[in-house]
Amino acid sequence: MNAQKHTVTALVEDKPGVLNRIASLFRRRGFNIESIVVGHSEVPDLSRLTLVMGGDEAAVEQVTKQLYKLIDVVKVSDITSDDMVARELALVKVRAPSSARGEIIQLADIFRANIVDVAPEALILEVTGDEEKIGALLELLRPFGIVEVMRSGRVALARA
């Protein structure tokens, strides 16, 4: 994984406006955030968030502290140097006339991607993995003609 990038997770209260507060904080302090993903956690009324950011230790420390300062943020951890599991999900719509279809399906197999939609001229592939794996698949699909890509951004958990 890219050493410059930090992965921070946080537990936040599931209240209206929380994401707005977090986004507003990043904008106002000029923090450079690459991706942010939020969803329900195992605790009712708490959401878990994963964010990926560049920058040096001092910048990450400021982000962590400023995040923690928000009243709705319960816990913040920089898990970059921890042993962690990190995944991203991507949906890729790729041009797939019958002539190219076989080759695309082979690629999907190699990357353990699922074909989740089939249309006469296109396929949608669903792939999970780290950013590099997704990047590699996208590179290989590019010659066929990528129509649309939706990437989720990284979600991560520290190992037990």
Next chain:
Amino acid sequence: MKLSGAQMLCECLVREGVVEIFGFPGGTVLPLYDVWPQYPQLRHVLVRHEQGAAHMADGYARATGRVGVCVATSGPGACNLVTGIATAHMDSSPVVAITGQVVRSLIGKDGFQECDITGITLPITKYNYLVLKAADIPRVVKEAFHIARTGRPGPVLIDIPRDVFTEEAEYDYPDSVDLPGYKPTLTGHPTQIRKAASLINQSLRPVIIVGHGVVISRAYTELRDLAEKAQAPVTPTLLGISSFPGSHVLSLGMLGMHGTYQANRAVTDADLIIGLGMRFDDRATGKVSEFAPKAKIIHIDIDPAEIGKNVRVDVPIVGDVAAVLRALNGEVQQGRHTEWLAQIDDWRESHASDVVPDSEKLLPQQVVSKLYEVTRGEATIVTGVGQNQMWAARFYRYDRSDAFISSGGLGTMGFELPAGIGVKMGRPQDAVWCVCGDGGFQMTMEELAVAVQEKVAIKVAILNNGFLGMVRQWQDLFFGKRFVATPLLGPDFVKIAEAYGILGLRATRPSEVGPAIERAMEHDGPVVVDFAIQPEENVYPMVPPGGSIGEMLEAPQPVRSRSSARGHRA
């Protein structure tokens, strides 16, 4: 017990011990105003502009340490609070602002006088709420007061739709708050405290920098103990002024852009900086990369996010300053820094930043030091922003604790008069003097009506230079003397005072200053004194913006004869 949302809000305010509420009515808060007569314990102070309400609540809060409350209607009323809320936020002042909102069914529809005030104030409040049902009011108010006054204090806004004020619900005031994400750290970590003590005990040239946090935490005796034990000189940031006696032998005077020569030099030469309840703001540090280049830094603050934000810190301690100092002082040994203190005295003597110039013409330094003399240092000084603020900071000797109130972080012109009214209402026994600029005073002078209507006997000293003086000073020094938009035509301030039914006085010569101040002090009621000061006087020393604080511009006059500005030194 079933109550309307408006009644619940009032019940909650009474429960929180609120007395004064600074506000201005309008459509969406009418149901609230309608129930006020049922709560005679609450005194509503009608302002003339909502900005005034926010500053009054802020001044009241700073003067009392209790939460100040202001109220405004939706839309324009709420928007007018914004400057005051941002001012309170930058200076960590506990204010609760209550705004009306359009009825719930109209939210998001751009109805008449709708504005997204929770969105607008998101970055300038410690927290804010849009209350969508009356039953939530007690919990929200309880939380709002708790958040506003604990930890690093700050403003909290509560936005309440008009139909939530009229909705009825069961009233039950909670005993405690449940905020899992908000648990301020109050006591310092023992290991860190030990490390700090050891740095202090080894230091040869320590300097203590004190900020607003020392005032907020009321850590005056703890600070004095530390300074005397460690024999470390003390310099305040602008808002740290009056947390340490100005006449104390270890007092350096203010730090920073308009700090004293000795304070700026001492920080630059120090081998140890002990930052207490302060945030290394650029006006205090100058060019950060050249700040205290020889020093290790101990930083004690209640807000962990302040630590390491602007400067690298060797020993951080998160906690309430008073509590941390109590623990720290026990481990600090009696120091002796004879050479260091002699060096500082040398700087002080040779550069004389504190000396009031003798002049035939009326100088602002004379006005402020006369104010000190006549009030025997016992007044609370509330300042405007600009040159007047710097003169008030530097030439009044703050021996009393917590006697200096100013908009430091945001630097809000127009703060002085309304904040001064709030201060005087919070401290009715104190002499409260607003030291204003002629520019700033004209921004909020409509609040004179409040002083009259509510019988608030504040004293206003206008340092009238006919200029937006501080901006003129920058043009003078850094913009080739091109005085664009800084010469300022003012009204006759004596007549303005009289128009409000207030005593107006004027002093144009040095000899008239003392008598005018005495007359103002004797008068039972608000007074405005117009001091016609030398228009071109600049504030020195000055660290040019972006420069290092070790390098100051000093007054161009060769040698100034000295008077007794330094006063007695303990």
